[in-house]
Amino acid sequence: MTVGMSFNQLSEEEKMTHFLDRINAGEKIEPDDWMPEDYRLQLIRLISMHGISEIMGALPEKEWVPKAPSLHRKLAIMAKVQDEMGHGQLLLRVAEDLMAPLGKNRHDIMEDLFSGKLKFHNVFHMDAPTWGDAGIIAWLVDGAAIISQSMMLDSSYGPYARALKRICAEEVFHAQHGESIILAMAEGTPEQREMLQDSLNRWWESLIMFFGPKSAKETGNSNADKNIMYKIRTKTNEDLRQEFFTKYIPRIWSLGLTIPDDTIRFDEDSQMWIYKDADWSKFKQIVSGNGPQSQNRLDLRRRSYKNNEWVRTALAAKKAI
């Protein structure tokens, strides 16, 4: 009798126990392994949202690609948005394998994005009206992404962890590119400094929101807790936000910039940052497609998807031969 046969004879409950034992022992789950339906759904939700956020995330920066103020900056931001698209492709590929048993594919991901069923990160719904925003996005949004993605480098799902290893390395490069923009502006003219401060003011609340609410009660869902149980992630939203503060607040201050929250301080007793929490009802509004740029950016995607339908049809016809 092979191992596979004996495994198939186990009850659902026994399979679940075996599965949890594996992930608790630090083993990686592979695409064809048995996994609880709920684990699969959590992964699909997380990875397709991550993948689509990479893709939608290229749009606010794209606005600044041609306008980047030197040849070197043009090259760097082109390289960055190009990386983000590549991350999107890698991640959607991982998500597609997970979705296949449910009879879903790439087309469904795109349809879910257009219908608003598939959400993307709050930060990419926001306005980016100046070059300072391009700098803040690369430095702090990518910085925040590094913190939340690094925690998943040990994710129990093998293909996701492996893709993240390369993705995170590139995010580090993006953050360096962002930091370099920020430094140039901080050391520049009063106008440049003002532009930078404006951008920071504009992005601060979005950065607080980036990590999600402290606990399930703000949004009424407990995906984060479940993902910790499944070892998809290892830290809570608040852990990550605190890590972000510890890493970036001193740097922001050392540049002579002001954080638009006069209550923010490090509390020695609790060893935690005290800060003004975000407006989570606003967060809910934003991610459900009512942010200042949500519909514009979705429209760009929808429009091009429609305009290029003839191309996809032509390619499909070639494949059919």
Added chain:
Amino acid sequence: MSELKSSMIDSVMDALGDVKDPEIASVSILDLGMVHEVDVTDDKVRISVLPTFSGCPALHIIERDIKKAIENVEGITSAEVKFVFTPSWTTDRITPEGRESLKEFGISPPPANHVMGEPWEIDCPYCGSTYVTMENIFGPTACRSILYCKSCKNPFEAMKPVADMG
């Protein structure tokens, strides 16, 4: 070459081993074969580096990291970094160690002695299978492609072969 000079060059090379590719944390610029020449005169070192591709936006960072690494080399007070295109960087310059580190990172190294225009074979860096499909000649960075392994079902990347075209 004097003994002192050659030992200084050794120390510089050691230091360069710590300068990583800004987009691949585990591979150094030596592993990638990007260092062309190192020349020490008195307390000055001149290093010529071959960019892997012409629009590489990381050259500023590489230059900065080289200077930082060299700072700590005893006896050297200044470092000059020059990027040159001759000889042309090719994927054959990647060292055996570099190829191993790339694999660990999920990047399949390029074939040796590739001739531009000819097809090349790529193995999965995770399971070694050749049952792979090319999903995109162009990957997240300009020098890589995206592939998918049908055996272990992992997407992975491969370095595009770059050979001198004469």
Added chain:
Amino acid sequence: MTQETLKPQEKKALIELLYQLADDDFLLAFRGSEWLGLAPHIEEDVAFSSISQDMMGHANLYYNLLENIGEGEADRIAHLRSPNQFRNAIILEEVNGPGTYLKEPDYDWAFTVVRNYFYAVHKHIRLDSLRHSSYEPLAEAARKIMTEQYYHLMHWEIWFKQLMTSTDEAILRMTAAIQKVWKDFGGVLTLGPYYEDIVKANLIDDENVMKKRWNNKIEAVLKEVGASYPGEPRMERGNGRNGVHTEDLKQATATLSEVYATNPATGW
């Protein structure tokens, strides 16, 4: 030849040629970057943005060669010239379609494939000749660029052939795009008013030789996909190598220099 051994007339010819090379890649890289997020599928977004990045890198190399022979800072050259100082071919500055990259872009994929494929074929021929340029720094740059451009040419050739042999709608759209590009593609194939000096200095092959190579290649490809060769490509809207341009270039340079021009003296 190196910078030191250039004679004045050769230098003038070299500068003209470098502007053509740089501006061609700069403008088409810009038009490519406008497509980001709008391509037919995600794989193409990844590939096309990679190609545009490479091309921007090539433009940057050429602008740096200009800087090295005393034309001023590369960034100033790229960002502060007025449109009539640009030397790119007119077809490369043309918008991708109705709308802008920020608002209601109704971009034309067929036009993009045809323009990029025809350009890639020419760029390959041009680089192949530049590898033996009498000006050594240019020859070196060309050898490097060629290894990258090889993948671009391959990419656009696949698109071109696939769409030209697919659905009726695709063939119809592609045929219309070929007609449109043909009207002005002659502007890419010319070396402009200083052509004789450029060739005399052995900087690059004679334009007639390169034109013939391009025509032969395209004629063969068109035949392969069952289309007819429309005769020599034309230059209906004028010669960009002379500084003749359209409104599209004005809009392009305004966008490309929007931030830099606010204060070229400061660091960005």
